Amino acid sequence: MKFTLIPFLLGLAASSPTEKRQTSGQYTMGFIGCSMAENVAQGYVANKGKHMWGPYGTGGLVVQSWTSPSSSSWGMFDKQVAKYGKPTEVWVMICIFQNPGATYDEVKQMIAAARQHAAPGAKIYITGQPIYPDNPTSCFLAGPQGPQMTVDLAKKAGADASLNVTYPGDFKLMKGEVQDGCHANTAGQSSLGKQALAFWG
Numbered sequence: 762m763k764f765t766l767i768p769f770l771l772g773l774a775a776s777s778p779t780e781k782r783q784t785s786g787q788y789t790m791g792f793i794g795c796s797m798a799e800n801v802a803q804g805y806v807a808n809k810g811k812h813m814w815g816p817y818g819t820g821g822l823v824v825q826s827w828t829s830p831s832s833s834s835w836g837m838f839d840k841q842v843a844k845y846g847k848p849t850e851v852w853v854m855i856c857i858f859q860n861p862g863a864t865y866d867e868v869k870q871m872i873a874a875a876r877q878h879a880a881p882g883a884k885i886y887i888t889g890q891p892i893y894p895d896n897p898t899s900c901f902l903a904g905p906q907g908p909q910m911t912v913d914l915a916k917k918a919g920a921d922a923s924l925n926v927t928y929p930g931d932f933k934l935m936k937g938e939v940q941d942g943c944h945a946n947t948a949g950q951s952s953l954g955k956q957a958l959a960f961w962g
């Protein structure tokens with residue numbers, strides 16, 4: 762009797778923070794990125810995530826779209842802020858086109874801009890775009906080494922104490938989850954959404 766309780770308690774500990782998050786902090790987490798971030802947001806919403814914003818039309822918005830805090834991309838972000846308030850958490854996805862790629866300086870500018878548009882003291886998460894573990898060169902838009910390069914930039918930022926940002930892990934898309942080499946199909950979106958739920962609830 763004593764022992765059968767243990768798995769039950771472990772189960773509670775593993776599942777309750779995520780579920781609670783969906784009702785206690787609705788839409789308090791913003792995000793920036795490209796269509797790949799949108800794929801995550803689509804799957805997040807499909808899997809009943811409510812803590813982070815849903816998709817808001819970020820297709821094509823790679824790093825250089827977010828380096829200037831007054832860009833039209835940030836204008837779109839601010840429309841979300843007008844709806845939900847300044848986010849207390851922001852997820853930054855580093856997305857690139859093969860040319861020009863992105864530099865670490867640009868990533869730092871993007872993080873600084875995120876701080877300007879978020880609530881004071883907001884927690885910032887940073888990730889690369891998804892990687893393709895069983896087909897690493899799959900994403901023609903980012904180039905054969907591109908996705909891993911964005912992950913490396915995100916890890917570097919997470920390890921840089923002066924930036925105060927958190928790298929939660931890689932997003933992964935497997936072969937059957939991709940529709941055009943880069944973007945997630947419906948199964949891939951769902952998988953990405955579950956990965957986001959596992960990272961930040």
Ligand SMILES: *[C@@H]1O[C@H](CO)[C@@H](O)[C@H](O)[C@H]1NC(C)=O
Pocket residue numbers: 882883884885925
């Ligand atoms: C670092 O970020 C956290 C939120 O993740 C914030 O509470 C804290 O004040 C920040 N620290 C500094 C030194 O800015």
